[in-house]
Amino acid sequence: MSIKVSNVIKNYENESALKQIDLDVKKGELVALLGPSGSGKTTLLRIIAGLEIPDEGSILFEDQDVGQLQVKERNVGFVFQHYALFQHMTVFDNIAFGLNVRPKSTRPKKREIEEKVVELLKLVKLENFSKRYPSQLSGGQRQRVALARALAVEPTVLLLDEPFGALDAKVRKDLRRWLRKLHDDIQITSIFVTHDQEEALEVADRVVIMNNGKIEQIGTPEEVYHSPATPFVYDFLGKVNLFHGRVQKGSLISGGLEIPLPELEEDDYKEVTGYVRPHQISIEKFETNQTSISAIVTHIHAVGPIVYVEVLREDTKEYVEVELMNELFIKLNIELGERVFVRPNELKVFIPQDYSI
Numbered sequence: 001m002s003i004k005v006s007n008v009i010k011n012y013e014n015e016s017a018l019k020q021i022d023l024d025v026k027k028g029e030l031v032a033l034l035g036p037s038g039s040g041k042t043t044l045l046r047i048i049a050g051l052e053i054p055d056e057g058s059i060l061f062e063d064q065d066v067g068q069l070q071v072k073e074r075n076v077g078f079v080f081q082h083y084a085l086f087q088h089m090t091v092f093d094n095i096a097f098g099l100n101v102r103p104k105s106t107r108p109k110k111r112e113i114e115e116k117v118v119e120l121l122k123l124v125k126l127e128n129f130s131k132r133y134p135s136q137l138s139g140g141q142r143q144r145v146a147l148a149r150a151l152a153v154e155p156t157v158l159l160l161d162e163p164f165g166a167l168d169a170k171v172r173k174d175l176r177r178w179l180r181k182l183h184d185d186i187q188i189t190s191i192f193v194t195h196d197q198e199e200a201l202e203v204a205d206r207v208v209i210m211n212n213g214k215i216e217q218i219g220t221p222e223e224v225y226h227s228p229a230t231p232f233v234y235d236f237l238g239k240v241n242l243f244h245g246r247v248q249k250g251s252l253i254s255g256g257l258e259i260p261l262p263e264l265e266e267d268d269y270k271e272v273t274g275y276v277r278p279h280q281i282s283i284e285k286f287e288t289n290q291t292s293i294s295a296i297v298t299h300i301h302a303v304g305p306i307v308y309v310e311v312l313r314e315d316t317k318e319y320v321e322v323e324l325m326n327e328l329f330i331k332l333n334i335e336l337g338e339r340v341f342v343r344p345n346e347l348k349v350f351i352p353q354d355y356s357i
């Protein structure tokens, strides 16, 4: 089932939660809504589910406008951050719940329900846990039961709101891989909300990056990470160094640094900001050309395969973060307080008056 969100607007009293949202989710896709707290992710998910009514705009499932349909009639499966399992019911009965409460006319036979639950228990790898109660399960197991319960009624769309948000880091990592695999097996159109960049980039087919009630960018994990459309996306998806400066004859002049940017030939004298990820900066002991600037090493964090080095530019007195492989760090033999030369190897330029982060 494909989902089409068109021109959705939602305001709360004196707050604008969603500002003209357009989003197309393809049939069978797994899409992440990613953004900081308050950016509107949950509101959008709840509007798709029918738990919230938009002030304007429409939601289509396939070609059907579901605006007038109640939550139940939309046939969506929902999984929330806090396991809403029934504590007095076994795992088996929790999963069977949605089928057991159907009116007699549409309720499957007892044996069919049993078969379905056994099949779902296998799918979420909890075959031996059917007789346990939620209090006898780990957090990760409970979320898997919640997912099985949501899938029992064969929804056409699966919506997950921070499904692993309450779990510890290790369990989260295991569960998100498991979710990806599960999705590949059952291929149900799914949207999940997260504020965890790594989770979205690892699990989703496409990521929708939200900020302040708007969509900043929609793309595959590679697209949003490697080609951020806005400074916000650049900043939100990883560490970034800013090189403020001015264009002069096709170069960015930032303090004592001159970086050729032929694509800015036409933008003479414009104030621009270059965005550079820490791994896109080289660090050298000696000045090799005019595209490097001198800086003093102010901090070194050398645990693990990647070493983080912070330097203070001598020209602008701004800090620059550099990431380099441990082998290179050892070879360079950089020490705290030492003068080095840094140079951005890649730089994405945005004109500041258009954006701010």
Ligand SMILES: Nc1ncnc2c1ncn2[C@@H]1O[C@H](COP(=O)(O)OP(=O)(O)OP(=O)(O)O)[C@@H](O)[C@H]1O
Pocket (backbone or CB within 6 Å): 012, 013, 015, 016, 017, 035, 036, 037, 038, 039, 040, 041, 042, 043, 044, 195
């Ligand atoms: N029922 C409500 N009444 C008033 N304001 C609300 C209500 N629900 C959400 N909001 C506001 O709408 C904005 C978007 O909230 P929403 O919960 O969608 O954000 P979110 O991105 O899911 O955040 P989080 O990651 O913290 O859950 C916020 O500013 C929030 O305060």
